[in-house]
Ligand SMILES: [Zn+2]
């Protein structure tokens with residue numbers, strides 16, 4: 403049973419309208435990533451990702467197409483794009499149980515505030531981070547930062563013993 407949300411489910415999609423999705427609950431956590439991979443992939447200064455269980459991302463229309471993009475560390479990141487307009491709507495980082503939904507594809511991106519800023523070592527100088535969210539030069543310890551309810555959700559789809 404999904405957690406009920408104030409103001410209804412979050413929805414989003416690509417720019418041509420073929421791919422539409424709905425989130426069955428609030429995300430577990432929200433990353434603002436300033437790494438070079440995210441900068442290159444988005445052509446921007448950072449990406450905002452909603453971390454949510456893959457089975458809580460309901461694709462309402464269209465079939466997001468997986469594209470495996472190389473990353474600087476030699477790994478590959480699976481990015482799901484609209485097959486027609488090629489806008490990236492979400493991606494996977496190693497584990498298919500958790501999707502990273504790109505906040506800019508939501509119908510109301512302003513409704514999302516990052517819980518953490520990561521890879522600030524490559525943050526562009528003209529972006530000033532708020533005092534209200536923790537920031538890390540590289541990555542962080544999710545078990546120390548995530549709310550207990552979110553950690554429980556993560557454990558349910560991706561048991562801790564299996565995590566890197
Ligand atoms: Zn499209």
Ligand SMILES: [Zn+2]
Pocket residue numbers: 435436437438439440441521
């Ligand atoms: Zn990144």
